[in-house]
Amino acid sequence: PARLTVPAIRARKGGEKLVCLTAYTAPMAGLLDPHADLLLVGDSVGMVVHGLPNTVGVTLDMMILHGQAVMRGVRHAVVVVDMPFGTYEAGPAAAYPAAVRLMQETGCHAVKLEACAGIGETTAFLVQRGIPVMGHVGLRPQAAMVEGGFRAKGRTEAERMRVLDEARAMDAAGAFAIVVEGVTGDLAGEVTRAVGAPTIGIGASPDCDGQILVTDDMLGLFERVPRFVRRYADLRGIIGPAVAAYAEDVRAGRFPAPAEQYGVKPG
Ligand code: KIV
Ligand code: NA
DSSP states (O other): OOOOOHHHHHTTTTSSOEEEEEOOSHHHHHHHGGGOSEEEEOTTHHHHTTOOSSSTTOOHHHHHHHHHHHHHHOSSSEEEEEOOTTSSTTOHHHHHHHHHHHHHHHOOSEEEEEOOTTHHHHHHHHHTTTOOEEEEEESOGGGHHHHTSOOOBOSSHHHHHHHHHHHHHHHHTTOSEEEEESBOHHHHHHHHHHOSSOEEEESSOTTSSEEEEOHHHHTTOSSOOOTTOOOSOOHHHHHHHHHHHHHHHHHHTOSSOGGGSOOOOOO
């Protein structure tokens, strides 16, 4: 299929559901690409690949390295790279050079920012200067240290107002899509109806204009997964026995066999 574009994603509001997944490496990106509209190089890479306890320790250099890898594996989907903790919260003067580095050094198509103080202004500043922005509201993983973990949103009026206000601010500022994470189902629907940009749900509701999952979660590669993850495969259950069988073969001297060795050509 032909390369999708940021405006094509924006135009899917209320239409065919957007299929989105995370990707961190070239070969996995290549496997996901034919099936996905949008691939996110999420800062979740810090947790599922680098073993960090949350996403606060992820750096711009890490995002650039994984963004480069994913771009080499993708021909069709729109690729969005997360702006990591500490690179945009101070405002446009910080966000712009960091976003330019992500765009120029990876060739990605857009960046994603979690809602924070001044997010409307920062989003507009980037969009008006040629950097497509995807928003992220609701449960904001980069706030894990302030909130003492990952907490779903939408059970109090104050939380609902905040999520709606942040979504509206990013929408008005020109965000082309908005991730809605870890919110009550009714709030996800309310946000979806309140903004012109398509919403992409995770731990949200089917009312969103699309869905995203962390690929390592839905494939059963990452062990600690939230309740909203549907497991489409159990790769840990495949890898464990495979590695055990290899270890047994090596210890027993059964590997490599003659056909698995380089030899002198017969004849
Ligand atoms: O980092 C990530 O994987 C994300 C998605 C869960 C939306 O931000
Ligand atoms: Na993220």
